[in-house]
Amino acid sequence: MTEHRRQILQMLSEGKVSADEAERLISASEGPSSTSSEPGSALAGKSRPKYLRVQVDSEDDGGREGPTKVNVRVPMQLLRAGVKLAYLIPAAAMQKANLAMHEQGIPVDLTQIKPENLEELVEQLSDLTVDVDQKDANTKVKVRVFCE
């Protein structure tokens, strides 16, 4: 039992604080220290990811041809810089792309997508995990996309 918790319980027994207040005080005093003391804890998991990983494991022809593995690691910084290329798309090109997308039945107005929206999109990628498993008679494909 820590000294801080003992003091809070002492205050509770003396009637200086209510049970609810004591609970709040204990959780407030223990919250940061308990998470930071465990390296693999949720706090560590919430740290900003540095890389976007794409892993593909594939076995064709029942595995007779041997496995094929693809492993791509892209720095998130590169993605953040890459989306800034949106600044460089000329308006005429944007309109042509809009027209082509409308012809394909995709009602998206690219002119409404601002670079800051794209940056926000990249930020949200940190919570992205895509797992695809495909198993046929002759083919096994496993695709993983995640941030680390």
Place this chain on the structure above:
Amino acid sequence: MIPFVAVVSLRDQQSHTFRLWIPMVLIWLLLLPLGVLLSPFIFIACLACRVNPFRGVLVMWQIFNALSDTQLEVEHRSAGVSFHIF
């Protein structure tokens, strides 16, 4: 930080490995005069496309700087290719 070295590694099915270290710094130094020579044309092209040339240069510089730590590996059977930028 700009990428300094790229490593291309090739491995055949007999597990013979060929590793090539490419000093990117030398390539950048060689490309620098070319970039300077092309800069007026790039500037004009940006203006023609109504793109801010300074912002364009800034974005390209940021992409260039972010290339470090990019890694690509492809393996098939025991053969493989990997490309790593440091």
